[in-house]
Amino acid sequence: MDDLQASAPPASGAHGVGRVLVAVYAVFAVAAVARAAVQISSRFAEAPVAYALSAFAAAVYVVATVALARPGRGAHRLATAACSIELAGVLVVGTVSLVLPAAFPDATVWSVYGRGYLFIPLVLPVLGLLWLRRSAPADDHSSAAGVTPPGQPSG
């Protein structure tokens, strides 16, 4: 499965600047999981919606981290889905937390577009999707890139 192309540049998976991206995602995955675990185990009744959302965000970060780190088309699709959900989540939750502050008595990672985390939660999925588009496996999303990578293996 993993011995696709020995000489050509890797089509996907954690290579090059993608490894930096995976590192940032891993930090957020661990932070989000820890935060959600502490919130839910100690005071879930105080703000069940916010804490359930924290847990959901944590799961999305974990899936995104693993999928970004792994090679292959399936992982690429999964990573694209996770980053898209993440972007939608930070936009929706960020907007709702501004318009309806009462809905979130306690902060989540995505509150006010991730202000508590230097807005990294807002930037991260955009960088992730850009990276995924650039590192798309051959003959997947071919219309988006329109470029055939040189040096395909002759078999």
Add this chain to the structure above:
Amino acid sequence: MRDGLVTAISLGCAVLALLGVIAMIFRRPLGVGHLAATALVELAVLVQVVLAVIGLAGGAEVDGVALFVAYLAFALVVLPAGALWAVGEKNRWSGGVLAVAALALVVTLVRMDSVWLASGG
């Protein structure tokens, strides 16, 4: 929390992050010096974690023991894990990975410091 030690570790992290970013900008892979510096900072982290655990056992007050222990665990593993991930593929981006790990450690230290209320008797 020993303020002097926390400051020293934070400065060490800043140096690591700077070295990592410089390596990235100049397209250099990480060298033995980078890893030695990382190990040195990790040693200081280890001392801080041991001191914090002793403090906790001695009745120090923290705002949420579970959270504090989670910070301790993360602080302990983030540099070794980052260094391993950084050298997993040796190219210019290794420095970027090291910088991310170092900055994550600084943030963790700041959070740890903010939940550390008072040292016990």
